[in-house]
Amino acid sequence: MTDDYIKHAYDPILPRKDEWPVVKLAKDRKAFITLVTEASMARILELTGNRLHLLKEELETALYRERMRLKQNPWLVDPDDEPLFWSKIKSSLLAVELEQGLSSEQKRKAYLDILETIVRRYVEEIASNFKHSHYKMTRSMVTFGFSRLLNAARVKGVKSFFSNQYSLQDKIQIIGETDQLRDLASKGTIVMVPTHFSNLDSILIGWTISTLGLPPFIYGAGLNLFNIQIFAYFMDALGAYKVDRRKKNLVYVETLKTYSSEAIQFGCHSLFFPGGTRSRSGNIESKLKLGLLSTAVEAQRANFEKNLNDVSGKIFIVPVTINYHFVLEAPSLIHEHLNLMGQERYYKETDEFSTSYKISKFLVKFFTKGSDISVSIGRAMDIMGNYVDEEGRSLDKFGRIVDCRDYFVSNGKLTVDTQREEEYTKALGNRIVEEFHKINRVFSSHVVAFTAFNLIKRANKKLDLFSLLKLPEEDISIPYDTFKAACTRVLDKIRQLKSQGRVHMAPHLNDDIDRIIRHGLDNVGMYHAKRPLVLGKSQEILTEDLNLLYYYHNRLQGYELEKLFKG
Structure with missing residues (x-):
């Protein structure tokens, strides 16, 4: 992978929108919903062994968990008739149980009718509402809005707001195997699997797909995003299907997996975050949720069953890492992570960014700073994790x-x-994790955060993590020369890893060490009220928030760099 990034938008590989698989799917939406409903029911019946009592148990479990969800964790995006729907399901189940003289076959039909009612509702909720006119307008809005913010930030004056002096591709740099991705997208079906750090990831990946001239992808977006007005508009317009992580019952899980598998078989390029949710710790995901990932394997086998043996029936897995200097939601994410790890040993008020206003405010702040984002496209693989060549053949x-x-x-x-x-x-999950680390693009902010936290940890060897995080920030100070020497060691090791093909580096890491450190300090956690790292008046390195420093340090976990601080 080179340091070069694309500096212009590609021409579309499918210029006519009626050639886009997602448009074809939208036109057949009703028929597709029926197909997914029937396939989901068949899948659930197979899992229950076609045994009536097991089917009944799964229906009762779904009812119980859904009623608990409504009581304990309701969301604004939930339909108004949700309580009424599940009350009717309860009544239907009770009616079957209380009805005297029903034969086994009659009970079976009644339970199947109830199952179909639930599954179809789930599919209606999950299904994408892609509209080309909305997609086109949203794509223009995102590109125009981001570009104007960028230019207004970099050149003073009202006139500059409408200039095109700076390209959005300079701000959000797309690097890696872009040409291979375009070639394979015209031959088979792409399943893109990115890392997941921020709620902005979906919009950024959508913009990346459009910039590369690819037809729209369908992708699973957390239903919680539809609570936020600005995200709800973008998600609907970009063709997202909805994933509700609160729903843990077998009926929902199998319906969601069936939707994904059937859409891939339909030929829709698909995207899902294999980590399942945003990384709470700041680490690159090391343990993936395999549910949706398994649908790619299933879809590949199904394509072979349909005798689609050439490249047109091939499914290509493309890993992607999104690289930020800072993450909008970092304070609340690390709070959740530490709260889960330490339970009663750690507690802090949450700091979630959950409104359209806060998102908009963040975007303005982001573009008025000098910070960059990079999107690293990895080499395509088949569903076994084998690399594929330019013709899509497995190697x-x-x-x-x-x-x-x-x-x-x-x-x-x-x-x-x-x-x-x-x-x-x-x-396949293990191979994706390996590729995440290989194509990860190290930024200066990652280096300074990793170095500072490990120096603090080494100076307090007797403390465990939670005791360390309770240290008063005003008592922590790292001499600049000590910090500079440690950063140099870390950078030398990262360069060695890069030469071995085990990681990638941003070009600014080739600068003078003092300029690298300054760049990292200026960018790490730049949006937060309390900065993870600052340069003191006496040129010492200070922290205003150890939890945030720990979060940003975690981005370089997995490379064994901590060994540099032993002894």
Whole structure:
């Protein structure tokens, strides 16, 4: 991966919108909802072994958990008729139980009717509402708004607000395997799997897809985002399907997975965050949620079953890392992480950014600062984690061409083996984590945060993490020369890792060490009221918030750099 980033938007690979898979899906939305409903029911019946008492138990479990959700964790985005719907489901289940003289077949039909009612409601909620006119307008709004903010920030004067002196691609740098991604998107189906740090990720990835000239992707967006007005508009316009993490019952989970699998089989390029939710700790995800990821494996096998053996039936996994100097929601995210880890040992008031006003305020602040974002596109893989070449052919670790279909064949026949596919999904998840670390682009802010936290940790060896985080910030000071020497050691190791192909570096890390440190201090946590790191009047390194420093330090976990601070 080179340091070069694209400096202009690509021409679309499919100029006519009626060629876009997501448009075709939108036109067939009703039929697709019926297809997903029927496929979901078949999947649930298979999991319950077609046993009536097990189906009944799953329906009762769904009812109980949904009523608890409404009572304990309601959201504004929940439909007004939600309590009424589940009351009717309760009445229907009771009616079957109380009705005398029903045969097993009659009970089975009644339970299937109830299952269909629930599943169809779930599918209606999940399903994308993509509209080309809204997509086009949203894409223009995002590009225009971001560009104008950028230019207004960099050049003084009212006139500059309407100038095109600075490209948005200079601010949000797209690097990596962009040409391969475009080539493969015209040959098969892309499943893009990015890291997830901020609620802004969805909009940034949407803009990236558009800039690369790719047709719109469908993607799962947390239903909670639809609580925020500005995000609700963008999510609807960009074709997001809704994922409600509160719903843990089998009926919902299997319906969601079926929707994803069928959409991929339909040929829709898809995007989901395999970490499942934003990284609370600030680490690059190391443990992935395999539910939606498994739908890519399932869809690949299903395409082979349909005799789609050429590249058009191939599914390509493309890892992406989003690299920030700072994350808008970092204070609340690290609070949640530490609260979960330490329970009664850690407690602090939350600091969530949850309104359109706060999001808009953040965007203005972001663009009026000099901070950059990069989006790193990784090399495409097949569903087994093998790299693929420019023609979409799978390559083993020795560079030999392999047939992906062979992974699903037993005794000369293509067979469904759930346990085998679960193992394939785990292996794919591990490969994605490896690629996340390889294509991660280290920023100066990551270096200074990692170095400072480890120096503080080394100076307080006897303290565990939670005791360390309770240290008074006013008592923490690192001499500049000590800090500079440690940063130099960290950078030398990062350069070594880069030479081995194990990480990537932003170009500004090739600067003079003092300028790198200044750049990192200026950018790390730049939006927050309390800064993770500041330069004191006597040129010493200080912190105003140890929790935030810990959060930003975590971005370089996984490279064993902490060994540099032993002894």
